[in-house]
Amino acid sequence: MTTVVRESYDTVIVGGGHNGLVAAAYLARAGRSVLVLERLGGTGGAAVSSQAFPGVQARLSRYSYLVSLLPRFIVADLGLRFETRKRRISSYTPTARAGRATGLLVDAEDAGRTGEAFAALTGSGDEFAAWQRFYAMTARVAERVFPTLTGPLPSREELRRTVDDDRAFEALFERPLGETIEELFSDDLVRGVVFTDALIGTFSHAHDPSLLQNRCFLYHVIGNGTGDWDVPVGGMGALTDALAVGARSAGAEVMVGHEVTGIATDGTHAEVLYRNGAGEGRVAARHVLANVAPRTLTRLLGEPADEAVPEGAQLKINMLLRRLPRLRDTQVDPREAFSGTFHVAESYSELEAAYRQAAGGRLPSAPPSEIYCHSLTDPSILGPDLAERGHHTLTLFGLHMPARLFTKGGREAAVAATLARLDEYLAEPIADCLAIDGDGRPCLEAKTPIDLERELGLPGGHIFHRDLAFPYAADGREGRWGVETTHPNVLVCGAGAVRGGGVSGIPGHNAAMAVLEAGS
Numbered sequence: 001m002t003t004v005v006r007e008s009y010d011t012v013i014v015g016g017g018h019n020g021l022v023a024a025a026y027l028a029r030a031g032r033s034v035l036v037l038e039r040l041g042g043t044g045g046a047a048v049s050s051q052a053f054p055g056v057q058a059r060l061s062r063y064s065y066l067v068s069l070l071p072r073f074i075v076a077d078l079g080l081r082f083e084t085r086k087r088r089i090s091s092y093t094p095t096a097r098a099g100r101a102t103g104l105l106v107d108a109e110d111a112g113r114t115g116e117a118f119a120a121l122t123g124s125g126d127e128f129a130a131w132q133r134f135y136a137m138t139a140r141v142a143e144r145v146f147p148t149l150t151g152p153l154p155s156r157e158e159l160r161r162t163v164d165d166d167r168a169f170e171a172l173f174e175r176p177l178g179e180t181i182e183e184l185f186s187d188d189l190v191r192g193v194v195f196t197d198a199l200i201g202t203f204s205h206a207h208d209p210s211l212l213q214n215r216c217f218l219y220h221v222i223g224n225g226t227g228d229w230d231v232p233v234g235g236m237g238a239l240t241d242a243l244a245v246g247a248r249s250a251g252a253e254v255m256v257g258h259e260v261t262g263i264a265t266d267g268t269h270a271e272v273l274y275r276n277g278a279g280e281g282r283v284a285a286r287h288v289l290a291n292v293a294p295r296t297l298t299r300l301l302g303e304p305a306d307e308a309v310p311e312g313a314q315l316k317i318n319m320l321l322r323r324l325p326r327l328r329d330t331q332v333d334p335r336e337a338f339s340g341t342f343h344v345a346e347s348y349s350e351l352e353a354a355y356r357q358a359a360g361g362r363l364p365s366a367p368p369s370e371i372y373c374h375s376l377t378d379p380s381i382l383g384p385d386l387a388e389r390g391h392h393t394l395t396l397f398g399l400h401m402p403a404r405l406f407t408k409g410g411r412e413a414a415v416a417a418t419l420a421r422l423d424e425y426l427a428e429p430i431a432d433c434l435a436i437d438g439d440g441r442p443c444l445e446a447k448t449p450i451d452l453e454r455e456l457g458l459p460g461g462h463i464f465h466r467d468l469a470f471p472y473a474a475d476g477r478e479g480r481w482g483v484e485t486t487h488p489n490v491l492v493c494g495a496g497a498v499r500g501g502g503v504s505g506i507p508g509h510n511a512a513m514a515v516l517e518a519g520s
Helices: 018-029 072-077 111-122 126-150 156-163 166-174 177-184 188-198 212-221 237-249 294-300 348-359 384-388 411-423 449-456 506-518
Strands: 008-014 034-037 049-051 059-061 089-097 100-107 253-255 259-265 270-276 279-290 315-321 341-344 369-372 392-398 444-447 490-492
Touching: 008 018, 008 270, 018 034, 018 237, 018 506, 049 237, 059 392, 089 188, 100 111, 100 188, 111 126, 111 188, 126 156, 126 166, 126 177, 126 188, 126 212, 126 506, 156 166, 166 177, 166 212, 177 188, 177 212, 188 212, 188 341, 188 348, 237 253, 259 279, 259 294, 279 294, 279 506, 294 490, 315 411, 341 411, 369 411, 392 411, 411 444, 444 449, 490 506
Parallel strands: 008 034, 008 279, 034 253, 089 341, 279 490
Antiparallel strands: 049 059, 089 100, 259 270, 270 279, 315 392, 315 444, 341 369, 369 392
């Protein structure tokens, strides 16, 4: 087994997910000696592509699946061979009005067509006009806020001055998002489409006084100053494969199958303990960057946890289809409906009802979910024969599925209820469209928060490592870059940093900048 050969490094990075690899590449390019220790047998963490179904040549983005927050300059700085593609259709939301199957199609490149869809659904142009005003406001905020994510952490007042719009700052940073949505929109379905971005990976509700929903919404609308969610060409693993190549090419050592078991530090010098298939070892470092959840870091440091166990709240279902299903709404082509975000049971009232049921420990009676088809935008993830035969991937992200629902099982019931809700909008059951794998089984796999904790080491299965924070210094303890800990030479470089969450590389970049700024 290949193992660590040096006794000390300038920086040891715990975890070979995308943020750890970003940090490694930046530091190695700056001439620092860098070691990355990854517990699993490969790099990438949650940002990987894999052949999920035996005997079927389809590479699915098994966990994370879209890109918005990755700054383009990181790709350029590190010379990555990686690209994304835009989705023309932003979303399609099926519903029934007056006993007729219909829906709302949002075309990102044709405002006229989208306006007509709003008018057909709601009976006037008022909702679309409100939609345009609202997203013009979020676009202005995105243009101002996104560039701040890769610089020193601003104070709240500094960020307010950067936004330079008191009404927008109040709506997004100070008041429960539900208040703004209810003031601007009247249609229950339109309200829900807007609000869903506040719930991806977050268990909250429209009027949550903690503003957790606002924090999640903000990160979903500011990516690269546009809020676009793009498809990674070649799957999400194409990004982390490119990062691993970039880090190694710059001189970083990346060791897989090496689980870190402890970290000791006096604030100036650190020692990292690990184990691999050959036994146990230790390595010294000036700096340790933790690409793991903050709660995991405290355990490795041998310190008491200073916060509750995070709770993930999503159900991920990956599917491979023989064909796209037909829709009850015959006015929409399934190729358009599934190429964007296909919303299921995500009206405003349905989202609220599902939250209340899940908060009470019950499986939502109408589970909300979001679905999209990667292969419509990027068919390269399919083997040639599959693409020619009309096969497609389908990724479903279920909301309001907190870990508490799965502590005693419940996966099968959650999957069945979620797919049954989807079937209500289809002209044929989704099960009839599933491909069959090499073992004769339907091509469907489900991941609950419990699975993510077991497979990826995410406490509570929380995809952001812990609840998201606003991108400013809230109490003065966050440090200059938002990655600092109580130990000067131990930094967080993963999603649990102040400006973490999503596939962004931002925490990795910021941790690397903090190390380089320290100059030692």
